[in-house]
Amino acid sequence: MGLISNGSTVFDGGSMSAGFGGSLVFIKKLTASSSATLTFHNGASSVVLDDTYKEYMFTFNNIHAATNSTNFTFQANAVDASGYNEYITTSVFRPYHGEDDSTGIGYKTDGDQAQGQAFQGLAFALGDVNDECASGYLHLFNPSSTTFVKHFIACANLNTASNEAENDFVTGYINTTAAIDEIQFKMSSGNIDAGDICLYGIA
Numbered sequence: 736m737g738l739i740s741n742g743s744t745v746f747d748g749g750s751m752s753a754g755f756g757g758s759l760v761f762i763k764k765l766t767a768s769s770s771a772t773l774t775f776h777n778g779a780s781s782v783v784l785d786d787t788y789k790e791y792m793f794t795f796n797n798i799h800a801a802t803n804s805t806n807f808t809f810q811a812n813a814v815d816a817s818g819y820n821e822y823i824t825t826s827v828f829r830p831y832h833g834e835d836d837s838t839g840i841g842y843k844t845d846g847d848q849a850q851g852q853a854f855q856g857l858a859f860a861l862g863d864v865n866d867e868c869a870s871g872y873l874h875l876f877n878p879s880s881t882t883f884v885k886h887f888i889a890c891a892n893l894n895t896a897s898n899e900a901e902n903d904f905v906t907g908y909i910n911t912t913a914a915i916d917e918i919q920f921k922m923s924s925g926n927i928d929a930g931d932i933c934l935y936g937i938a
Contacts, residue, residue: 759792762934767927769801775934777916784916786879788936793873793918795857795891795932802925803863804896806846808854809873809920811885813913820852821915825907827856834898843903850910854921857889858903861922862896868930869893871903878915885909 763782765773775793777784784791798807810819827846832838846856858869871891878885889905909915920932 757938760788760936760938762936764931764933766931767798767929770927772919772921773927773932774917774919775932782934783936784878784918784934785914788938789877790937791875791878792935792937793875793920793932794870794935795872795920796870796930797868798858798861798870798930798932799865799868799928800861800863800922800925801928802922804860805863805925806856806923807858807861807869807891807920807927808856808923809918810854811878811909811915811919812917813911814916816913816917819854819917819919822850822852822910823848823855823907824850824910825855825905827859828904829859829901831895831899831901833900837899846903846905848907854919854923855905855907856903856923857905858891858893859901860895860897861893862898863925863928867894867896867898875915875918881912881914883912885911885915 775782775784811821812819825847827843829843830840846859861869869891873889876886886908891903893901895901
């Protein structure tokens with residue numbers, strides 16, 4: 736059954752409009768349970784992360800840290816590479832509002848990279864109590880290109896270890912012209928206690 740609004744298809748056969756004239760196609764869901772890493776590798780366990788789609792979206796839901804004041808991060812591997820140490824350049828911006836009514840907005844200088852090879856933070860300073868978790872998305876553009884760098888944008892909504900409602904906005908690129916076929920998520924320290932990550936292709 737489909738849903739059509741004002742002449743545009745919103746749902747059709749299980750696919751949802753991505754808002755850009757395409758459809759959002761579910762590929763894979765990984766669920767954390769005291770997990771050190773969650774990894775999406777093209778061709779493994781029904782994961783598609785190749786030239787089937789020009790854009791991929793990862794959604795992360797209620798990501799809960801096992802360790803207090805840690806960052807939720809990601810990195811990539813090019814095809815046939817290992818180590819999750821591709822060069823990344825990013826910018827990070829965040830507004831926040833604390834439960835004590837403190838507020839702020841600005842650039843997060845300790846969250847970015849300039850040709851760094853570390854795991855890139857997506858959600859910063861997560862707490863380990865049950866009301867401190869993160870949800871959001873990561874868009875990866877044309878990871879199979881062998882001509883261009885791999886751009887990405889991300890947004891996380893979280894409650895930090897300092898009891899702040901915060902949005903972390905991350906933009907950047909993986910600075911390689913090799914195709915990317917692996918994305919790994921982990922905490923900067925400790926495990927991912929709970930939460931899930933879903934991968935979609937945008938057709």
